[in-house]
Amino acid sequence: MEVQRSVTATPRLSASWRRSEDYGIPLDAVNPAFSGGVDSAVDGSLFYECGQEILGGLRDTLSGEPVSMMLTDADGLVLSRVCDESALVSALDKTYLAPGFAFSEREAGTNGLGLALADRAPSLVRGEEHYCTGLWGYTCAAAPVMDPVFGRLLGSVNLTTWSEKSAGLLLALAQTAAGHTSTLMLARGRGAQARPTPKGEVFRVFTAQRDTASPPALGEAWESALAETVAALRSGRTVGVIGEAGVGKTALLAAALRRVHRDHRILNARPPDPRDADSWLALWTPELAKDRTSVIAGGVDALPLWAASELATIVGAARGASLAVTASEAAGIPHPLSRLLDTVVSLPPLRQRPDDVLPLAEYFGEVVRGRAVRFTPAAARALRTFAWPGNAEQLRRVVREAVTRGDVIDVHHLAPEVLCGSSRTLTRIETLERDEIARALAEPGITVTQAAKNLGMSRATIYRKITQYGIRPE
Incomplete structure (x- = not known):
């Protein structure tokens, strides 16, 4: 079936149409897969919680406007939908743009949220720009939501309105909502650090x-x-x-x-x-x-x-x-x-290759220092027993900081994070406290009692903190 379109396609849009054709999406019918509901693990996730809160605030801002606000996962599954106009809700239900249905490009062809997820970029798809004629009555703006710490694609925020309505600020609002969702996730991530943004290096x-x-x-x-x-x-x-x-x-x-x-x-x-x-x-x-x-x-x-x-x-x-x-x-x-x-x-991962840790540490140290470096038995033991969640890149950073202090690296030269094994994410205040205790305990020849005195803590308190933060005194 040949469909005549009166729109000029951008390179991104043309590529999406070609993918939709390759996926075998019908031109005249919207038939996405139904998952049977939102998984409980997703329902209780930080992404879902923060996304719902941001959409709730956006709902108040757009009160009275014919706009449907949706949150999807990374596969295009619609997790939630907020809309106050009954006519729009009814129309969206007929095209299955509703919670529980997947609207990725593979499921529904070119559409706003599917394009945003495929290209990991904010996307606006109007009327006849949709691959399927069943979606020509809508304008969809969507923006991907990225994990603020690990950079993974989590899902998207999608705003949908009638095609004859002005797109205007729709895409800007979607981008703002997606950005606020990531920011709120970071704020509630108990001390997590934001992932560095790309610096243009190619x-x-x-x-x-x-x-x-x-x-x-x-x-x-x-x-x-x-x-x-x-x-x-x-x-x-x-x-x-x-x-x-x-x-x-x-x-x-x-x-x-x-x-x-x-x-x-x-x-x-x-x-x-x-x-x-x-x-x-x-x-x-x-x-x-x-x-x-x-x-x-x-x-x-x-x-x-x-x-x-x-x-x-x-x-x-x-x-x-x-x-x-x-x-x-x-x-x-x-x-x-x-x-x-x-x-x-x-x-x-490096935690499954403990025998690689010391050779890599010595190698990184020699590259930075320009000559061989040595780790004391205590420092070597601390390096080997650490879990290295950031793998070799984290080890490289720790060694780079340590070797600025000399050619022989002891425990007190290592970053405090290496001396701790807490399984939970700490707040910034907890991180500062943990690091100070770890540094005090890493001083050569110091006892726990002396470290407690230097920190102004009681002996009972420092032992409790050692257990709380998983600190391994050498």
């Missing part, structure tokens, strides 16, 4: 001689993942490495590429802010056209779907260059790129 070029220190010999888990990656690259296969943030996925790929393509330049392209994806992509064509070039596209699970599609097209047309990717999990790799992968290698 390429970091390094060669086999980029560091003065020799890479360390690591344990079985690392060597096994490295051997699997090397074997795949030597066979001409395209490789993806998955694992937690900071675990060393890019380092693994770089080490494997140096073994297989010794004369290649190795470029590491970090994911851009979705708003900068155009300029980010503009750098790919000339780089991939160069001979003896290997490119590592990091964090592709954070790429807008349209950018992932463009990248896949560029890679398919390139000759003489190779592409490898990293992501947190295989399911998060955008489909256009996952189709290019022949092998996916999983790299375990």
Whole structure:
């Protein structure tokens, strides 16, 4: 069935229409999947709680306006809907834009919330810009909600009104609501630190001689993942490495590429802010056209779907260059790129590789210091027994701070966080108190009683705090 549209399509919109066609979405019927209701785990989540509160405030602001406000999860499932106009509610029910129904692009074709989730960017879809004619009567503005600490896509805020109504501030309101949801989550996250925003870096070029220190010999888990990656690259296969943030996925790929393509330049392209994806992509064509070039596209699970599609097209047309990717999990790799992968290698987190901690610490210390550094037995024990939730990147930061104090690192040189094992997130005041106690206990030759006296605490209080914060006195 051919549908005539009287709109001029933007590149993002055209890409979304093509994806909708590939997904087999019917042009004349809206038929999204019904999940049977909102999961209790989602209902009780911090994202849901904060999103509902923000939408409640927005409802008061838009009182009397024909606007439906919705909160969705990362898969496009509508979690909640707030609307005071009965005619709009009735019309939305007929198109199944209601709680319990999934409205991702795969389910309903091009629509506001589906496009916002696919491209991880604020999106406005008006009338005939929708893929399905059943949605032509609406204007939908949506903005993604990102985890303020880990940067994961959590869902979206979607505002829907009649298509003949002015879109005006609709998109701005959706963006504001999404931003306020993230901010409220951070405020209620008990001392959590906001994730750093992208700083515009696109390429970091390094060669086999980029560091003065020799890479360390690591344990079985690392060597096994490295051997699997090397074997795949030597066979001409395209490789993806998955694992937690900071675990060393890019380092693994770089080490494997140096073994297989010794004369290649190795470029590491970090994911851009979705708003900068155009300029980010503009750098790919000339780089991939160069001979003896290997490119590592990091964090592709954070790429807008349209950018992932463009990248896949560029890679398919390139000759003489190779592409490898990293992501947190295989399911998060955008489909256009996952189709290019022949092998996916999983790299375990550092807490499952305790034998790698000290060699990595010594390596990081030598790179920063320019000469060998040594860790005392007590410091080495503290490093090995810490859980390292931030993996190798956290270890690098801790070591970088410690080695500024000398070539021999003892416990009192380490960041207080390494000496603690609290399983809960602390408030800022609790964090300051924990760090002061940990520093006092880490002083050479000090006893718990002396530390309590120096801090102005009773002996009973400091023991209680040691237990409360999971501090491990050396």
